[in-house]
Amino acid sequence: MNIDRIPDVRPNTPEAQVTVKLCGNVIEIRYMRSIPTAVIEKVNADLYVDKRTGEVKEFRHTANRSDSKNSVSQSLRKLRDLINAxxxxxxxxxxxxxTYRENMRDTKRLYEDFRRFWTRFRYYLVKYGHPTAEYITAAEPQARGAWHLHCLFLFPEKAPFIPNAAVAHIWGHGFTKTKSLQGIDNPGLYLTAYLGDMELSEALRTGSIRGQIAGVSTTDEQGKNQKKAIVKGARLRLYPPGFNLYRSSRGVKRPKIWQTTEAEAQAIVNSAPLTYEKTIAVTNEAGEVKNIINYRQYNSASKEGGRLDATQKTISPEDT
Known part of the structure; x- marks a missing residue:
């Protein structure tokens, strides 16, 4: 099977069946149309004919479509949805x-160290009168083989101020850093980008330069904007096969997924702006189109439609 991007195809009737995935402020609608009679005809690996209009168009190929990193990409999409939910x-x-002071490469130790950290962290919260929290944690591999953890701590009210020195003491293995998420309207997409993308300088050192190069704006320790070049998806190849790259506590909510009509889905969307749309064609080895799938994402927290701006990582939901 091959997967190629084509011009957007949406449901043609309000009664068309779609799948809705609700992840907090983010609403994703998926529409799939099985093709009894192909509406496009593949010319070659790069071109196809739209039989409805007679136009010859170019496929937008999905990179690394048979690469083993796809399973990691799927895990990151699930993590993105979990964070947004x-x-x-x-x-x-x-x-x-x-992080660790040394070049720590043992994944079993990584999660055992976090288990012990979480026990001490909960004790700290109780000791200082802070509310209890839930967690979502994800492991990130470095090109040199070292691991570190990104942790999202979720509180039932405004998160307490905890000095970084206190967090580092509780952790006890190296440097720690706490970041604000204020102004991020799609935190799942923003945070999972850290786990998939790699700065160009690191990618060049390791030879992991396959993938689209994009520019992002970040904030340094003094609050000044910095511009960096990243290679999208370059870090995905560093995860070992079968590795569970994220974990969460029991109280974390799961995304809600159900089937409904396009009309009912749009009622749920209401005035939330469209932030991403993609349509793909699934073809067999003979070039016959079997399915056309349209993905749309709306975000009630977004002030404007369209793709995320550079300050929130220049990637799309399907890139991770």
Missing amino acids: NLTEPEKALWVTL
Whole structure:
């Protein structure tokens, strides 16, 4: 099977069946049309004919379509949805990075160290009168083989101020960093980008330069904007096969998924702006189109439609 991007195809009737996935402020609608009679005819690997109009158009190929990193991409999409389902108010969360002093490569130790950290962290919260929290944590591999953890701590009210020195003491293995998520309207997409993308300088050192190069704006320790070049998806190849790259506590909510009509889906969307849309054609080895799938994403927290701006990572939901 081959997957190629084509011009957007939406449901042609309000009664058409779609799948809705609700992840906090983010609403995703998927429409799939099985093709009894193909509406496009493949000319070659790059071109097809739209039989409805007679136009010859160019496929937008999906990179690394048979690469083993696809399973990691799927895990990141699930993680993105999990974060969005739980983080609708950024002021109720802390985003903490836990690193090691040494080049720590043992994944079993990684999660055992976090288990012990979480026990001590909960004790700290109780000791200082802070509310209890839930967590979502994800592991990130470095090109040199080292691991570190990104942790999202979710509170039932405004997150307490916890000095970074206190977090580092509780962790006890190296440097820690706490970041604000204020102003991020799609935190799942923003945070999972860290786990898939790699800065161009690191990618060049390791030879992991396959993938689209994009520019992003970040904020340094002094609050100044910095521009960086990243290679999208370059880090995905560093995850070992079968590795569970994220974990969460029991109280974390799961995304809601159900089938309904296009009309009912649009009633749920209401005035939320469209932030992303993609349509793909699934073809067999003979070039026959079997399915056309349209993905749309709406975000009630977004002030404007369209793709995310550079300050929120220049990637699309399907790139991770």
